[in-house]
Amino acid sequence: MRAYRIFYLPLLLALLITLFVGIGCGFKKSNSSEIESPQTQGSISYEIMKSNLKSMTDIQWNNFTEKSKGQEISLWEGWIDEIIKTVGGYQVFIDMESPSNSRSASDVLFEVPNNIGNRLKKDQKIIFSGKINCVKNLFEGPQVQIMDVEIPPEIIAEYDFKGEDFEGLTFTTIRTRTSSMTEAQYDIYTKKLTDKKVYEWTGWVCEVKKRFLFGYKIWVDMDSPNDAFNVQEKDICFEVPEEISVKLQKKQKITFSGQIESVWNKSSNIKMEITDVSIKE
Numbered sequence: 001m002r003a004y005r006i007f008y009l010p011l012l013l014a015l016l017i018t019l020f021v022g023i024g025c026g027f028k029k030s031n032s033s034e035i036e037s038p039q040t041q042g043s044i045s046y047e048i049m050k051s052n053l054k055s056m057t058d059i060q061w062n063n064f065t066e067k068s069k070g071q072e073i074s075l076w077e078g079w080i081d082e083i084i085k086t087v088g089g090y091q092v093f094i095d096m097e098s099p100s101n102s103r104s105a106s107d108v109l110f111e112v113p114n115n116i117g118n119r120l121k122k123d124q125k126i127i128f129s130g131k132i133n134c135v136k137n138l139f140e141g142p143q144v145q146i147m148d149v150e151i152p153p154e155i156i157a158e159y160d161f162k163g164e165d166f167e168g169l170t171f172t173t174i175r176t177r178t179s180s181m182t183e184a185q186y187d188i189y190t191k192k193l194t195d196k197k198v199y200e201w202t203g204w205v206c207e208v209k210k211r212f213l214f215g216y217k218i219w220v221d222m223d224s225p226n227d228a229f230n231v232q233e234k235d236i237c238f239e240v241p242e243e244i245s246v247k248l249q250k251k252q253k254i255t256f257s258g259q260i261e262s263v264w265n266k267s268s269n270i271k272m273e274i275t276d277v278s279i280k281e
Contacts, residue, residue, distance in 0.1 A: 043074045046096050046107065049135065049142045065135040065142075072131055073146065080124045081106050083117055083182035090117025090184050096141075099123045105138065110146040118184045119156045127152055166196050171203075171222045171235065171272075178270050190263040197259055198274060205252045206234050208245050216245035225251045238274040255280040 052064055078094035085091075090113075093106035110130065112120075120126070130149040135142050174193065178186055203220035211217055219234040238258060240248075248254070258277035263270065 044068065044071055044132075045073075046076060046078075046142075046144065049144065053137065053142050061137075068132045068135055070131055072129070073144075074129050075127055076108070076129070077125065077127050078108060080120055080122055080126055080182065082122070083120055083184045085117075085183055085187065086111060089113040090120075092117065092120065094126065094128075105141065106143065107138070107141055108144045108146060110149045112149060112151070116151065116156055118188055120182065120184065122180060122182045122185070124155075126155055164192070166192065169193075169196060169198060171198075171201055175222075175270050178265075186265065193260050193263050195259060195261075197257070199257045200255050200280065201236075201257070202253065202255050203236060205248050205250055205254060207250070208240070208248050211239070215239050216242060218245065218248065220254070220256075233269060234271070235269070236272045236274060238277040240277070240279070244279065 049068075053061060056064060076096075078096045079099050081093040081095040083090050083092050089111055091109060091111055094108040094110075095105060096107040097105075110128070128146070128149055128151050130146040133145040133147040135144050137143075178189065181189060201222070203222045204225055206219040206221040208216055208218045216239065217237055218240050220236045220238075221233055222235040223233065238256070256274070256277050256279045258274040261273045261275045263272050265271070
C-alpha cells in the first residue's frame with residue numbers, strides 16, 4: 001500500500017500544478033461556436049484558411065483542419081512555383097500569391113499525371129478544383145494538400161517544344177531557356193537536345209584529366225575567366241586525344257564543334273557531354 005501511494009503522489013502533484021497554472025492563465029471553456037467556425041461551411045477559400053490560422057487558437061485550428069479534410073475546394077487560383085517528377089506523375093507546387101510578390105512559398109500541392117504535368121509552365125497562373133487531403137502550418141501560412149484535382153482543359157497548354165529551333169544552338173540560349181523551366185519541362189527539353197549538333201562553341205579550358213582506362217577528358221567553362229562573377233564552372237566535357245590534351249593550358253580559349261550526347265543538372269547549373277569533337281586550330 002505504501003508503494004502504491006508513493007507511485008501516485010508525483011502524478012497528483014502534477015495535476016494540481018497544471019490546474020493551478022490553467023486557472024492563472026485564464027482557461028476558457030470552448031463551445032461549439034468557437035471551434036466550428038462558420039468559415040468551415042460550404043466551399044472554402046485559401047484566404048479563409050489563412051485568416052483562420054491567424055485568428056484561431058491551436059485547439060481551434062487543429063479542429064478546423066481536421067474538419068476540412070475531404071471538403072471540396074472550387075476554382076482556386078494560384079501560380080505554379082515548381083513541378084517535380086514522382087513515381088506516378090508530377091507533384092505540382094502552387095504559390096497562392098503572384099510571383100511579383102516578394103513573399104514566395106508553396107502554399108498548395110497536388111499530384112497530376114504525366115500528360116498534364118509536362119504541359120504546365122513555371123509561374124503560370126492556374127485554376128484548379130478538388131478535395132482537401134490535409135492542411136499543415138507552414139511558416140506564415142497554411143499548406144494545403146489537394147486530392148482529386150481537376151484543371152480546366154484550356155489551361156493545360158501543349159508544351160512539347162514543337163516549332164523549337166534546335167539548329168544553330170548556343171550554350172547561352174540553352175542555359176537561358178532551362179533556367180525558367182519546371183522539372184517536367186526540363187526533362188522533355190533536354191531529351192530533345194540529345195544528338196543535336198553544336199557548331200563552333202567557344203569556351204575556356206577548366207581542367208584536363210586522364211581517364212581511368214584510356215584517353216583524356218577536358219572540362220570547359222563557357223564563361224570567360226575575366227568575368228568578375230565567374231567561379232570557373234565545369235560546364236561541358238568531352239574526350240580529346242593525348243597529343244591535343246598535353247597542349248591545352250588552363251583558362252585557354254578554345255572553339256569546338258561536336259554532338260550533344262547527354263545533358264544533366266547539377267546544383268541548378270546545366271552540364272553537357274559532347275562527342276565527336278573537333279577543336280578549331
